[in-house]
Amino acid sequence: MSLTDIALDAMGSDDAPGPEIRGAILACRAYPVRVHLIGPEAKLRAGLGVLGRRVPIEIVHTDEWITMEDKAAKAVREKRNSTMRLGLKMVKERRAAGFVSAGNTGAAMASAKMVLGALPGVERPALAMPLPTTTGSPCVLLDVGANVDCNVRNLAQFAIMGEMYARSVFKIEKPRVGLLSIGEEETKGNDLTREALQVMKQLPIRFIGNVEGRDLYSGNADVIVCDGFVGNVALKTSEGLARMVRDMLRESLMSTVSGRAGALLARRGFKEFKKRLDQSEYGGAPLLGVRGPCIIGHGSSDDRAILNGIRVAAEFAASGVTNRIEREFSASPVS
Amino acid sequence: MSLTDIALDAMGSDDAPGPEIRGAILACRAYPVRVHLIGPEAKLRAGLGVLGRRVPIEIVHTDEWITMEDKAAKAVREKRNSTMRLGLKMVKERRAAGFVSAGNTGAAMASAKMVLGALPGVERPALAMPLPTTTGSPCVLLDVGANVDCNVRNLAQFAIMGEMYARSVFKIEKPRVGLLSIGEEETKGNDLTREALQVMKQLPIRFIGNVEGRDLYSGNADVIVCDGFVGNVALKTSEGLARMVRDMLRESLMSTVSGRAGALLARRGFKEFKKRLDQSEYGGAPLLGVRGPCIIGHGSSDDRAILNGIRVAAEFAASGVTNRIEREFSASPVS
Numbered sequence: 001m002s003l004t005d006i007a008l009d010a011m012g013s014d015d016a017p018g019p020e021i022r023g024a025i026l027a028c029r030a031y032p033v034r035v036h037l038i039g040p041e042a043k044l045r046a047g048l049g050v051l052g053r054r055v056p057i058e059i060v061h062t063d064e065w066i067t068m069e070d071k072a073a074k075a076v077r078e079k080r081n082s083t084m085r086l087g088l089k090m091v092k093e094r095r096a097a098g099f100v101s102a103g104n105t106g107a108a109m110a111s112a113k114m115v116l117g118a119l120p121g122v123e124r125p126a127l128a129m130p131l132p133t134t135t136g137s138p139c140v141l142l143d144v145g146a147n148v149d150c151n152v153r154n155l156a157q158f159a160i161m162g163e164m165y166a167r168s169v170f171k172i173e174k175p176r177v178g179l180l181s182i183g184e185e186e187t188k189g190n191d192l193t194r195e196a197l198q199v200m201k202q203l204p205i206r207f208i209g210n211v212e213g214r215d216l217y218s219g220n221a222d223v224i225v226c227d228g229f230v231g232n233v234a235l236k237t238s239e240g241l242a243r244m245v246r247d248m249l250r251e252s253l254m255s256t257v258s259g260r261a262g263a264l265l266a267r268r269g270f271k272e273f274k275k276r277l278d279q280s281e282y283g284g285a286p287l288l289g290v291r292g293p294c295i296i297g298h299g300s301s302d303d304r305a306i307l308n309g310i311r312v313a314a315e316f317a318a319s320g321v322t323n324r325i326e327r328e329f330s331a332s333p334v335s
Numbered sequence: 336m337s338l339t340d341i342a343l344d345a346m347g348s349d350d351a352p353g354p355e356i357r358g359a360i361l362a363c364r365a366y367p368v369r370v371h372l373i374g375p376e377a378k379l380r381a382g383l384g385v386l387g388r389r390v391p392i393e394i395v396h397t398d399e400w401i402t403m404e405d406k407a408a409k410a411v412r413e414k415r416n417s418t419m420r421l422g423l424k425m426v427k428e429r430r431a432a433g434f435v436s437a438g439n440t441g442a443a444m445a446s447a448k449m450v451l452g453a454l455p456g457v458e459r460p461a462l463a464m465p466l467p468t469t470t471g472s473p474c475v476l477l478d479v480g481a482n483v484d485c486n487v488r489n490l491a492q493f494a495i496m497g498e499m500y501a502r503s504v505f506k507i508e509k510p511r512v513g514l515l516s517i518g519e520e521e522t523k524g525n526d527l528t529r530e531a532l533q534v535m536k537q538l539p540i541r542f543i544g545n546v547e548g549r550d551l552y553s554g555n556a557d558v559i560v561c562d563g564f565v566g567n568v569a570l571k572t573s574e575g576l577a578r579m580v581r582d583m584l585r586e587s588l589m590s591t592v593s594g595r596a597g598a599l600l601a602r603r604g605f606k607e608f609k610k611r612l613d614q615s616e617y618g619g620a621p622l623l624g625v626r627g628p629c630i631i632g633h634g635s636s637d638d639r640a641i642l643n644g645i646r647v648a649a650e651f652a653a654s655g656v657t658n659r660i661e662r663e664f665s666a667s668p669v670s
Contacts, residue, residue: 059565091474132579133579134578134579134582134583148517148524148525149525149526180568181564182480182483182563182564182567182568182571189483189564190483190484190562191484195377197574211570212568212571212575213567213568213569213570213572213573213574213575214571214572214575214578215572215575216575216576217572217575217576217578217579218575218578218579226568228517229516229517229524229525229528230564230568231566232517232547232548233515233517233547233548233561233565233568233569234548234568234572235548236517236547236548236549237548237549237551237552237569237572237573238548238572238573238576239548239549240548240549240550240551240552240553241545241551241573241576241577242580243469243549243552243553243577244467244468244469244552244553245471245577245580248469249584264574317605323454326421
């Protein structure tokens with residue numbers, strides 16, 4: 001069986017390269033992939049140790065990487081041998097089927113746009129975040145931060161790309177696409193969304209009209225479209241609330257002896273709860289609309305998140321969603 | 336001891352008038368208030384029963400009220416004897432110190448603007464939602480839905496009103512005021528927030544610059560300013576996520592016998608967790624910038640939420656925040 005080559009930024013996550021090394025080993029054991037770990041060779045070699053010799057992992061050496069503190073635009077321009085640039089170049093030159101990074105999101109997006117380039121007809125690539133829902137099926141929110149000030153045409157393009165992603169990667173036959181607004185009625189929304197609503201009704205997708213913030217998690221929509229400012233606020237608000245809930249739950253349970261005993265007894269349930277809530281199961285957000293799979297994970301990614309990022313990159317590549325978007329946009333009413 | 340008169344829309348909440356009647360009785364027992372229950376007399380009288388005779392509750396009869404399904408603008412115009420209009424009229428005529436409703440938010444805001452009117456200098460009244468944070472101190476988010484398309488001046492006014500509310504009602508001496516954006520750096524944000532940032536730096540408040548969605552719950556800011564579209568999305572996203580977490584936690588715990596036993600043992604901890612997370616502790620969102628206290632609660636308000644809404648209305652009235660906003664805006668650089 002042939003292996004799918006995935007390029008992995010080994011220096012992306014907050015605790016890099018630990019999660020990347022362990023995630024790569026796990027991925028090679030679980031899936032038919034060959035992982036190209038990009039980073040400082042000696043360090044990666046040491047981290048891989050004996051385990052790394054038994055799996056198809058290659059090291060691509062570089063001493064340069066972009067940190068979370070780096071200004072994205074400047075770092076992308078100046079760090080010409082960064083892990084991100086090398087990884088994306090492998091995708092461009094077809095030496096890898098996809099690229100994964102848990103590094104600086106702004107820099108990863110800018111690098112992908114520069115190295116891979118946008119697909120013809122795509123005005124603005126968009127970062128698409130799959131979120132868990134009550135029904136168990138993911139909801140894809142886009143854009144979550146690639147494009148801050150958007151026009152109607154941008155939103156319409158996001159709708160089409162998001163729909164294709166949900167269809168190709170999550171195998172949802174007829175994804176329900178909603179427009180994020182502040183009420184279901186057509187008159188609700190701001191100037192941008194009210195106009196976008198009318199345009200999106202004309203698209204060849206299953207458009208369900210306006211949806212609200214609560215629908216990100218209700219399972220009422222498979223794809224939800226918004227500008228990158230609103231999407232980023234919604235995503236980070238969710239992160240903040242999830243963290244507070246976790247902290248409060250722990251504190252409240254640990255404050256009494258019976259609570260501690262209860263928490264212990266309910267351990268399996270809690271674990272399963274955490275797993276269902278955990279975004280790392282989705283392995284990160286793909287940047288849709290560029291020439292090749294680029295999956296961007298959270299800086300706090302652990303082994304499991306990296307493992308899933310590699311899986312998603314391979315699935316994304318196999319799904320042919322990039323080609324589909326390209327075909328669609330060469331003929332689409334909003335291209 | 337003299338009682339504070341509070342006008343309560345008895346027909347607002349989804350289960351009205353039950354929560355309103357019980358909440359009013361609880362409030363009269365707990366605080367020095369006289370509650371004017373506004374709604375259909377026979378129904379309210381029956382609901383109050385014997386308990387209602389022992390507390391200072393008055394009934395103000397009307398057969399007209401605005402439902403959740405009503406179009407706000409039309410209903411406000413046409414239902415001239417609605418519970419909302421009568422209650423707000425009592426505030427205007429100084430027969431009540433404040434008004435509370437858990438009804439149609441759009442209609443309550445429109446009614447308040449029409450009946451009470453905006454304070455001189457206030458261009459746009461704003462709905463201010465107190466949110467729970469990790470540190471236990473609330474964070475006030477405004478605007479959460481009164482004003483969809485805002486300009487820089489609107490945001491600056493929200494900052495000043497929110498700061499005064501946090502100071503007067505939550506007794507925070509020097510509230511930290513942040514601008515909701517997508518990164519802390521000054522260059523991050525959309526056209527509106529980048530410009531607003533520069534104006535807000537000049538205001539006579541403790542402005543801490545850009546904050547992110549996760550800061551709604553981190554306790555890093557006491558007041559967070561945004562336009563009503565973004566605020567509404569953030570709030571409803573939070574509601575949706577909180578509901579999903581509750582459902583998932585229950586399901587995950589109930590799926591095993593030891594989990595069920597654990598949940599039982601940890602009951603007190605869960606109850607305390609729910610209470611800390613529960614927005615009803617804050618009793619609803621005041622509409623800042625109108626001539627008099629108007630507190631708008633969630634449609635799903637229960638007895639406890641109504642009780643707290645009445646408490647907040649009385650505290651809001653006693654704090655003199657309305658007068659302070661009026662004074663400030665008659666001399667402020669952004670009025």
